[in-house]
Amino acid sequence: MNTKFSKFLVLFLAFALIATLAVGCSSEDEPEDEVTDEATTEEVVDEPMSDIVAAMVTDTGGLGDKSFNDLSYAGLEMAEDELGVEIKALESNEIADYEPNIDQLANAGYDVIFTVGFLMTDTTDLKAPQYPEIVFGGIDQFSAEPASNQAGLLFREHEAAYLAGVVAGLATLDTDMDDRINEDNIIGFVGGMDIPPVEKFEVGFTLGAKSVNPDVQVISLYVGDFGDQAKAKELALSLIDQGADVIHAAAGLAGVGSITACQERGALFIGVDADQYLTVDGSGDVMLTSVVKRVDQAVFQTVKAVVEGTFVGGTNTEFGLAEDGVGLAPYHDFEDVVPAAITEAVDAARADILSGAITVGASRDAL
Amino acid sequence: MAGKEAKRMGDRLAVAAENVGIPFISVLIAIAIASVIIWIAGFDPVAAFSALWKGAFGSGRQIGETMLRATPLMFTGLAVAYGFRAGLFNIGAEGQLFMGGLAAAYLGIVLAGLPAPLNIAIMLVAGAAVGAAWAFIPALLKAKVGAHEVITTMMFTYIGRYLVSWLVTGPLKAEGQIPQTEKLPLESTLPRLHEVFAFFPDSRAHMGFIIAIVLAVVVWWILKYTTLGFEARAVGFNPWASENSGISVSATTVKALCISGALAGLAGVTEVMGVHGRLFDQFSSGFGFTGIAVALLAKNNPIGVIFAAILFGALSSGSGTMQLEADVPSKLIFIIQALIIFLVAAEQLAKWIVGRTRKGVTESA
Numbered sequence: 001m002n003t004k005f006s007k008f009l010v011l012f013l014a015f016a017l018i019a020t021l022a023v024g025c026s027s028e029d030e031p032e033d034e035v036t037d038e039a040t041t042e043e044v045v046d047e048p049m050s051d052i053v054a055a056m057v058t059d060t061g062g063l064g065d066k067s068f069n070d071l072s073y074a075g076l077e078m079a080e081d082e083l084g085v086e087i088k089a090l091e092s093n094e095i096a097d098y099e100p101n102i103d104q105l106a107n108a109g110y111d112v113i114f115t116v117g118f119l120m121t122d123t124t125d126l127k128a129p130q131y132p133e134i135v136f137g138g139i140d141q142f143s144a145e146p147a148s149n150q151a152g153l154l155f156r157e158h159e160a161a162y163l164a165g166v167v168a169g170l171a172t173l174d175t176d177m178d179d180r181i182n183e184d185n186i187i188g189f190v191g192g193m194d195i196p197p198v199e200k201f202e203v204g205f206t207l208g209a210k211s212v213n214p215d216v217q218v219i220s221l222y223v224g225d226f227g228d229q230a231k232a233k234e235l236a237l238s239l240i241d242q243g244a245d246v247i248h249a250a251a252g253l254a255g256v257g258s259i260t261a262c263q264e265r266g267a268l269f270i271g272v273d274a275d276q277y278l279t280v281d282g283s284g285d286v287m288l289t290s291v292v293k294r295v296d297q298a299v300f301q302t303v304k305a306v307v308e309g310t311f312v313g314g315t316n317t318e319f320g321l322a323e324d325g326v327g328l329a330p331y332h333d334f335e336d337v338v339p340a341a342i343t344e345a346v347d348a349a350r351a352d353i354l355s356g357a358i359t360v361g362a363s364r365d366a367l
Numbered sequence: 368m369a370g371k372e373a374k375r376m377g378d379r380l381a382v383a384a385e386n387v388g389i390p391f392i393s394v395l396i397a398i399a400i401a402s403v404i405i406w407i408a409g410f411d412p413v414a415a416f417s418a419l420w421k422g423a424f425g426s427g428r429q430i431g432e433t434m435l436r437a438t439p440l441m442f443t444g445l446a447v448a449y450g451f452r453a454g455l456f457n458i459g460a461e462g463q464l465f466m467g468g469l470a471a472a473y474l475g476i477v478l479a480g481l482p483a484p485l486n487i488a489i490m491l492v493a494g495a496a497v498g499a500a501w502a503f504i505p506a507l508l509k510a511k512v513g514a515h516e517v518i519t520t521m522m523f524t525y526i527g528r529y530l531v532s533w534l535v536t537g538p539l540k541a542e543g544q545i546p547q548t549e550k551l552p553l554e555s556t557l558p559r560l561h562e563v564f565a566f567f568p569d570s571r572a573h574m575g576f577i578i579a580i581v582l583a584v585v586v587w588w589i590l591k592y593t594t595l596g597f598e599a600r601a602v603g604f605n606p607w608a609s610e611n612s613g614i615s616v617s618a619t620t621v622k623a624l625c626i627s628g629a630l631a632g633l634a635g636v637t638e639v640m641g642v643h644g645r646l647f648d649q650f651s652s653g654f655g656f657t658g659i660a661v662a663l664l665a666k667n668n669p670i671g672v673i674f675a676a677i678l679f680g681a682l683s684s685g686s687g688t689m690q691l692e693a694d695v696p697s698k699l700i701f702i703i704q705a706l707i708i709f710l711v712a713a714e715q716l717a718k719w720i721v722g723r724t725r726k727g728v729t730e731s732a
Binding site: 225 | 545698
C-alpha cells in the first residue's frame, strides 16, 4: 500500500508539474504576439496633442480606495482626455516604496509627478530639489519650504464639512424628516487617522452643527488608519448606541464600514471625498450627502498649467469653496426628504463663507 | 567505518538537496502559476517578470534597494525560525519589532553627541534587549502556566503597536503636523553601504544588511554547536524526552522566545536607524508577519533565511518597475508571495501524508 501510494503521488505530482509548466510556457508564448500587436497599433493611434507625460505615486491605500488616490487618477484621466497627456500611476505597497517609485518615474522621463497623501510630505520635500526639471504636485501636503518646481495642493475641507455639519445639526432635531432620526440631540464623526487633514473635517463638521444647533453633542472617534472597515463599522455602531443618528465618516476606504453600520442600525450617513452615493454601490438609502473634495480638479488644473506653461511652483495652493475645490454633493434619494429649512440654512452658510462673514476654523483650537 | 561515514555524508547531501530543492521548485511553480494569472489578466508575463528582475537586480541601485528590503525580513525570519526550532511559534515578531524601533527612536535622541560607534552599539544592544523583554512575559506565561505563545505574543503585538501609536502622536511627537518622532542625529544612524564601502553603488542599502548576515551565521552556529542551541532543538523535537534527559523545558522555552524577540527587535532598530531615521506609526509594513513566510520558505534554516529574505526583498523592490514597464499592478507581488508559501506548505503537507501512511504500514506490520 505504501509503494502504491507513493507511486500514485509521484505520478500525480509529475503530471501536475508538467501541466503547470505547459500552461506556463504557452502563456509565455502567446502574449508576445499581443505585445507586438499593441506596439504597432500604438504607433498608429497614439498621437498625443501634448508631449507632456504625467504620473502619480499613490500612498499605501492604492488605486481602488474610492477616495483621494482614485480621485487623483480621475484628474489624470481628465488631463489625458482633454489635454492629450500621457499618464501613469504607480502604487505604493509600503512606505518604503515612496522614494523608489518617485525615482523610477523621474528616471523614466515623466514631466509631472503627483505624490498623493499627507504621509508623502517628507519624501516630496526630499525629492523635488533632486529633480528640478520635474514638476511635483503634493496632494494634501503642506510643504514648509516648497522648491520652485513643487506645489503643495491643499483643500479647505473644513469649509465643506461645515456645510455638512449644518445639514446634520438641523437634521438630528427634525424627527419628522426621517424615522431614523431619534430624540437625542447627538451626531457622530468617524475619522481615519488623527492627522491635520482629517481634523479639518472633524472641526468643520462640529462648528457647522453647533452654528445651527448650539446644544448638539458631536462625538468623534478615530479608526487609526484608512483601511480597517471592520473597525470603522464598530466605531459607527458604538456611536449609534450612544444615540447618534447622523454620522459623517472621513476615513477613506475604512469609512465604507461605517456606511454598513448605518444601514444595519438605521442611521443616516454623510460621505467623504467623492460623492459616495455614486462610488459606493447600494449606499443610497442612508447617504444624506457627501463632503466632496475635488482632488481631481486640483490635479487636472496643475497638469493644465504645466501644459500651458503657466505653472508656478514654490507654493502651497489651497482649494476651498470659492475655488470649487470642495463642496457638498447632491442629496440624491433624500432630495424630497430634506426640508427647505435645511437647504436654505446651507445656502446661507455657503454665502457667508464665500463673503468672508464666517471663517471656518481648521484645527481643534477653533472649537 | 569509512563506508558508514560515506553513507552519512550521502544522507546529509540528500537532506540538503531536498531542503534547497523543494523551496526552489516551489518558487518556480509559483512563478509559472503567476504567469498564467498575469496572462489571464491581459498582461504579458515575460515582460512582467523581466521588468521584475530588472527592478530587483538590474542596476547597483536596484540591488541596493533589494538588500534594503531584505534586511528587516532577515531579522524577523531568523526570529521566527529560531522560535520554530524550539517548537515555539512566535507570531508576535511584529510587536517585538515595534518595541525595538521604539527603543532606537528614543535612545537615538537621548544619546545624541556620543561618538557614532558607541551610539550605534548601545542602540543595537538596547533594542535587542527591549525586543527580548517584550517576548519575556509571553515566554514566562508559556513556561509557568502553559499559556499558548500564539495568543500571548499576538496580544503583545497589539499592545506594542498601539503603545507606539500613542507615543508618536503624543509624548514623543516631533514639532510639526506629522505624527512621528524627532529625526535622529547622524551619529545615531546606521551608515549606508556606499558610505562604508567605496565599491558599493549609491543606494539606500545600509549596514543592517551586513549585521543581519553576520547574525544569521551566529544563529546557525548557536543552533548547531552550542548547548543553548542543542537544548532548544531538543525541546522543539520532543519536550517530554528532553525533560526526562535533564533539560529544563521551561528555562529553554524562556531563553528561546527571548532570543527570538531580540532578533525581531533588531529588525525594528535597523529600520529606524538605517531607513527612516525616526519612528512613526507605519514604519513596518508587516515585516514581523512576512518573517513567518520567510522562515517557512527557509525551512527554519538560518542560512536559508538569508536567501529567502533576499527573494522576498527582490519581489518587493522589483514590483515598482514591473508596474511601470509592464503595467502589471504591484499588488500581484502579494499573489506570488502567497503562492510560494502555499506551495512550500503544501509540500510539507504531502510529506506529512506520506509519513503517516508509512508509519501506518510499519505499525501494522
